[in-house]
Amino acid sequence: MSMIRRVFLGAAGGIFTAATLGLTTPLMAQSDPIVVAMGDIASVESLNLLIAMERAKERGVPMEMTFFNSEDVAVQAVLSGQADIGVGAPYAFIGNSGAPIRMFFRMSTLLFFPVVNSEVYSGWEDLDGQEVTVHSRGSGTEALMRLMEEKHGISYSNVSYVPGSEVRAGAMLQGTVNATIVDAGNFRLLQEQGGDKFIRLPVDDVDATDEALYANTNVLENRADEITIFVEELIRTWEDINANPAIVGELREQYNLLPDVPAELMAEAVPYYEEAVASGIYPADGGSPENVREDIAFLAAAGQVSGDPETIDPADYWTFAPLDAVR
Amino acid sequence: MPSMHTGTADPGLSEGPLGGALSRFASMPVVWRILSLAIFFTVWEIAGRSNFNWAFPSFSKTLMAFFEMLGDGSLGAAYLRTIEPLGIGLVIALGVGISAGVMMGLRRDVEWLGLPIFITMQAAPMAALIPLVTYVYGIGLTSKVLAVVMLAMPVITINSYKAVRNVPASAVDMCKSFMGTRRQQVFKIILPAASPMMFAGIRLGVAEGFSGVVLAELLITPTGIGDLITFNRSIAQYPHMYAVITSIVVFAVVAVTLLHRLEMTLFRPEKRGT
Numbered sequence: 001m002s003m004i005r006r007v008f009l010g011a012a013g014g015i016f017t018a019a020t021l022g023l024t025t026p027l028m029a030q031s032d033p034i035v036v037a038m039g040d041i042a043s044v045e046s047l048n049l050l051i052a053m054e055r056a057k058e059r060g061v062p063m064e065m066t067f068f069n070s071e072d073v074a075v076q077a078v079l080s081g082q083a084d085i086g087v088g089a090p091y092a093f094i095g096n097s098g099a100p101i102r103m104f105f106r107m108s109t110l111l112f113f114p115v116v117n118s119e120v121y122s123g124w125e126d127l128d129g130q131e132v133t134v135h136s137r138g139s140g141t142e143a144l145m146r147l148m149e150e151k152h153g154i155s156y157s158n159v160s161y162v163p164g165s166e167v168r169a170g171a172m173l174q175g176t177v178n179a180t181i182v183d184a185g186n187f188r189l190l191q192e193q194g195g196d197k198f199i200r201l202p203v204d205d206v207d208a209t210d211e212a213l214y215a216n217t218n219v220l221e222n223r224a225d226e227i228t229i230f231v232e233e234l235i236r237t238w239e240d241i242n243a244n245p246a247i248v249g250e251l252r253e254q255y256n257l258l259p260d261v262p263a264e265l266m267a268e269a270v271p272y273y274e275e276a277v278a279s280g281i282y283p284a285d286g287g288s289p290e291n292v293r294e295d296i297a298f299l300a301a302a303g304q305v306s307g308d309p310e311t312i313d314p315a316d317y318w319t320f321a322p323l324d325a326v327r
Numbered sequence: 328m329p330s331m332h333t334g335t336a337d338p339g340l341s342e343g344p345l346g347g348a349l350s351r352f353a354s355m356p357v358v359w360r361i362l363s364l365a366i367f368f369t370v371w372e373i374a375g376r377s378n379f380n381w382a383f384p385s386f387s388k389t390l391m392a393f394f395e396m397l398g399d400g401s402l403g404a405a406y407l408r409t410i411e412p413l414g415i416g417l418v419i420a421l422g423v424g425i426s427a428g429v430m431m432g433l434r435r436d437v438e439w440l441g442l443p444i445f446i447t448m449q450a451a452p453m454a455a456l457i458p459l460v461t462y463v464y465g466i467g468l469t470s471k472v473l474a475v476v477m478l479a480m481p482v483i484t485i486n487s488y489k490a491v492r493n494v495p496a497s498a499v500d501m502c503k504s505f506m507g508t509r510r511q512q513v514f515k516i517i518l519p520a521a522s523p524m525m526f527a528g529i530r531l532g533v534a535e536g537f538s539g540v541v542l543a544e545l546l547i548t549p550t551g552i553g554d555l556i557t558f559n560r561s562i563a564q565y566p567h568m569y570a571v572i573t574s575i576v577v578f579a580v581v582a583v584t585l586l587h588r589l590e591m592t593l594f595r596p597e598k599r600g601t
């Protein structure tokens with residue numbers, strides 16, 4: 001009895017599987033979306049990427065976005081094929097693991113504001129032998145502070161780690177921290193609350209990648225046409241935003257992006273992009289081998305990657321094929 | 328943890344289903360344990376070399392990373408940082424936890440007041456509550472100590488409470504019939520009778536304390552072991568990351584095993600090796 005039932009069930013299962021596979025496989029091949037993995041939840045800062053994705057969708061490239069709670073989980077998702085494109089700058093991961101993922105589009109450059117309490121310090125030289133506070137060990141904020149240490153020939157007595165720009169800004173306001181580094185939004189907050197008390201220290205000649213798009217090499221090969229369309233739309237969107245940052249607000253409404261973000265936060269979108277564009281953080285060219293060398297030099301200063309920027313091969317980290325196809 | 332006392336030639340082992348063959352091997356438990364570890368490490372090595380995951384290092388690389396960090400002192404320094412909140416937290420959890428548990432066991436009014444709190448604490452997923460601690464106590468040592476206390480204390484308290492409650496009534500009655508005072512009842516009958524179960528609670532509490540301190544160092548601010556894990560993860564030094572994780576696991580297992588041994592020696596003569 002049980003034997004008969006097993007055979008019957010097996011046969012029925014087989015037929016069912018064959019039927020569903022037969023039905024879905026051709027459909028899936030057509031509509032299998034390109035999944036973009038972010039290491040954070042989407043916010044105002046990701047509107048430009050979302051707009052480019054919508055525009056690529058209009059041209060027939062199915063895309064969707066998914067969120068993870070950290071960048072290295074996003075890298076793992078891209079590696080395992082659960083996502084196709086990741087957002088971040090996984091230089092250290094590629095360098096140390098040799099995994100087959102490559103960056104292909106440079107979305108933004110780092111924009112950080114080293115700030116000091118003007119009652120205590122007035123310039124980089126004053127930080128010699130003093131404590132500075134950065135985001136975390138091996139982070140971009142530490143890299144920048146280390147680079148400045150090198151450039152100005154000073155040495156900090158200690159680098160302490162406090163994650164979260166808003167937390168460090170709060171500590172500056174409370175006076176528990178006198179020298180730190182914050183992002184644009186929190187620098188604005190410090191200026192609003194503290195006036196002249198907090199000054200920004202000059203950072204020149206730092207052109208490092210903040211976020212780039214990367215993908216598995218087989219995705220880059222197998223879906224080259226779709227990725228080319230996506231890169232075209234990315235470049236077009238970046239050009240549009242650089243020409244007129246206010247377009248972000250119009251396009252957000254047009255595509256109904258981030259509908260759950262409260263209105264008061266969304267009101268900051270256009271000012272955010274105006275400021276970002278004024279600071280030049282959205283490169284129009286999508287990246288170049290020179291950028292890769294600069295990134296390596298920058299990250300080596302923080303001890304994140306090893307290697308001489310002059311001798312590394314940019315092709316170990318990047319592929320310029322999609323950008324070349326567009327140009 | 329049955330593997331811990333196979334070394335004491337437990338007679339129960341030889342009467343397993345495999346009978347004679349097993350009994351001969353059971354007389355050389357050290358060989359078994361080494362073999363078990365060797366198989367585990369070999370599988371790890373093969374898995375690491377097979378590159379099934381780019382972030383999974385082989386055992387040999389992990390071991391090399393371990394010795395590298397041991398050599399440059401970073402591992403030692405990290406352990407010193409981690410032991411501080413762990414030690415302070417455990418002392419508080421033991422002191423407050425045992426006294427609260429014993430009081431709840433002895434007095435009904437304290438039980439009504441305290442038990443719901445500790446049952447809630449034991450059932451609640453503490454990892455979800457740790458970020459809340461930072462809102463009140465900031466990101467310093469206090470928050471980390473509190474995280475250790477929050478994880479370690481409930482099991483210590485509840486075990487102490489149950490231990491006191493489960494003291495045989497006949498023993499207490501005997502004390503009464505010998506005209507023993509309440510003080511004598513507590514110190515000469517109840518506490519000695521309750522101590523084996525209380526000690527088991529302490530062992531479980533210490534194990535929870537390890538979870539607490541690692542959670543705190545991963546969720547609050549990265550210091551000590553948590554810093555080594557997050558830092559090596561962020562720069563994709565996976566052999567180092569795995570070495571740190573393995574070392575804290577081994578450290579916790581050794582600490583809890585030693586407590587288990589102590590428990591056996593102190594309170595359970597019937598289970599002591601021959």
